[in-house]
Amino acid sequence: RHHPMPQQEPDPTKKTLLVLGTGWGAISLLRRLDTSEYNTIVVSPTNFFLFTPLLPSVTTGSLESRSIITPIKYFLRFKPFGIKFVEAESTQIDPASKTVEILDSGEVHGAITKTRLPYDYLVIGVGAESQTFGIKGVREFGLFLKEIRDARKIRTRLMDCIETAAFPGQPDDEIRRLLHMVVVGGGPTGVEYAGELHDFLRGEVDKWYPEIAPHLKITLIEALPHVLPMFSREMIEYTEKSFADMNIDLLANTAVQEVRAKELVVKDTKSGATREVPYGMLVWATGNTMRPVIKDLQARFADKGQSNRRGLVVDEYLRVAGMPDVWALGDCTATAFAPTAQVAAQQGTYLARQLNDLARTNRTGNDILATCPPFDYKHRATLAYIGDERGVSDVSLPFWSNMVSFAGYQSYLFWRSAYLSNLYTLRNRALVAFDWTKEKLFGRDISRE
Ligand code: FAD
Ligand code: NAD
Known part of the structure; x- marks a missing residue:
């Protein structure tokens, strides 16, 4: 120590x-x-x-x-x-x-x-850093999920929307707007965030804010026809079906064109039609730049x-x-x-x-010796947590050319154990295991820090 x-x-x-x-x-x-x-x-x-x-x-x-x-x-x-x-x-x-x-x-x-x-x-x-494609209003009104401070900001903004929706006399349409949580980008960042948000809303907000909970809504917007393009077809289908079970609204073939303080302008990529979508919190996860x-x-x-x-x-x-x-x-x-x-x-x-x-060796500069092999990537697995104690996993096995795919509760347990063991230090493993136990026993904290 x-x-x-x-x-x-x-x-x-x-x-x-x-x-x-x-x-x-x-x-x-x-x-x-x-x-x-x-x-x-x-x-x-x-x-x-x-x-x-x-x-x-x-x-x-x-x-x-x-x-x-x-x-x-x-x-x-x-x-x-x-x-x-x-x-x-x-x-x-x-x-x-x-x-x-x-x-x-x-x-x-x-x-x-x-x-x-x-x-x-x-x-x-x-x-x-987070990609915005230069879309107007994203940096001003959206929240990213890349750095540790981003996660803290999202946690605070979420509780702010919920407390504001619970303000006495708040009109119904404003409650619905404030409780509409929109995630843009159906890559693994957007999907995993939507899943975690679902768990928090169903596990905590339903219990502590029953008067406004029925108005809560999560929408995931994706420009392509499907989410999680890097996963196998089975895992994509499982995720989309699970989101339907969890009442996470998936707006596929929909591209965000502009972000305003209280609404987004979205375009249907097939018909070309545009419309406005009111929102309370926007998490933007459309990849890297x-x-x-x-x-x-x-x-x-x-x-x-x-x-x-x-x-x-x-x-x-x-x-x-x-x-x-x-x-x-x-x-x-x-x-x-x-x-x-x-x-x-x-x-x-x-x-x-x-x-x-x-x-x-007595080399100068980064001249590579003929004996130095080039970089060779070995893909092990693609895993994601999608909410409701469900995971999706595509795993490559050594000496086996086919990939093994499995979804659901076992995949969620596999995701947890894989990441727990991948944490670099014993201290982090202990802290994460402690947080998971704490969540099971006492639920998540709803304070707006
Ligand atoms: P990073 O890990 O981003 O590190 C960059 C470092 O550079 C940081 O320390 C930063 O502070 C520092 N830095 C920034 N600017 C400067 C500067 N100007 N000068 C000096 N230093 C600077 N990948 C997976 O394989 N599996 C997953 O499950 C997975 N989950 C993810 C979940 C989320 C929410 C996100 C955002 C990404 C996830 N990824 C995952 C992707 C993975 O995090 C990245 O591919 C990985 O972090 C890339 O590593 P890196 O070292 O290139 O960059
Ligand atoms: P991504 O690039 O994987 O996905 C971004 C998605 O946003 C795309 O599907 C794209 O079609 C969509 N999009 C772009 N512009 C849009 C718009 N205007 N409106 C609606 N949708 C739009 O980004 P990511 O999820 O942030 O992931 C970044 C990298 O990190 C990837 O390589 C990913 O594999 C990796 N990652 C991996 C994991 C995991 O393995 N569990 C988790 C998170 C991230």
Whole structure:
């Protein structure tokens, strides 16, 4: 418990490895990196790792936010050689001078808020931000589900809508609007959030606010004909049928065109007809887009093969095209793989091996030896919780070419046990197990913090 952080003075004989980010890719790399080989510096605006698969459960208080985050220093304290962590945002990457501009983006500022860090080797793992497609009003009125603070905001806004609907004399149509919870995007983020919201409304709001509960409504809006495009057909059908059972209204073939303070403008993608949909709370989950620091970098390397709208172009060794000694991994890259934690984590493991190997052989730069194999992704499973103690799972088995799919209560138990065991620390596993037990015994907290 009282393991101190190892200290390390920079060693001038070693190369400086700068890692941007403390997400799935970066943490997986740092856990396996031989830190005795480098002067390692990690820069990230969050001084913790967030276990994103359980983030939807934080929006309704099934899990507390601190149960699914781990301070970066907890990972690093067992390393025999120290790593320097700097809480800051990287704002400009300059491969020509081999420096990165960083900015203290916290609320408290000292005398210095901006500086440049030099590197010999750079790993970019800054992830992505929420996509809005530039649709008017999304940033102003919608809520995202990407960061831990987003989940807290959703929890507060939900209770605000409910308490406002319960205000004495509130007209019926206003109660209906305030209690209309809209989720945009039928990918796994939107589906899992809709499921968690269903559980909270049925489990808590029905009980504590019986006078307004009959007006509660959840609508999931998806531009394509079906939800969860990355799942097997059976799992998609099961999810859509389950949503019908749970009274979650699925508006497929419907694209949101504009968001206003109290209503959305939606378009039927088949007929082209538009209409207004009043709402109380809007959660926007339509995928990823590049962070500004990546957009800026790309723009300066457009003539060197960097013009993919999904992210940085890397080769099969994760080297960034056109930039010597720079690697990138995870959601900030454009590869053949989906932007998932599974991919980012495997890329982190792969890159750690490559960097350890690079330091031990007398190579300079990121020239790859013929013996270094390219990155090879092994897909294990795609899992989602869809509410009402039901899950959907598509699992790839070793030595078996077909995928095994199963849905329902067993799949929900599998989802829980898989994520519980995937949490990186014993402390997080204990906290999550405790939160689940607490929820079973006492229900979820309905306070608006
Ligand atoms: P991230 O994990 O997003 O990490 C990026 C890091 O960079 C963060 O530490 C961030 O603070 C930091 N950063 C941001 N800007 C800067 C900057 N300018 N400079 C330096 N650092 C910066 N995938 C799955 O495989 N299974 C799931 O069940 C699953 N569930 C998900 C549920 C939700 C709600 C969400 C949003 C995503 C889910 N994903 C899941 C996708 C998965 O979270 C991402 O693919 C994964 O986080 C990508 O890892 P990454 O390291 O590229 O980025
Ligand atoms: P996504 O890109 O998977 O899905 C976004 C959905 O929004 C799409 O189906 C798209 O058709 C729809 N959409 C886009 N614009 C729209 C509009 N204007 N109106 C209505 N619908 C619109 O996004 P996500 O769910 O945020 O997932 C992002 C990544 O994270 C994916 O790679 C996903 O696999 C991963 N993830 C995985 C899990 C899991 O494995 N359980 C959970 C969450 C996220």
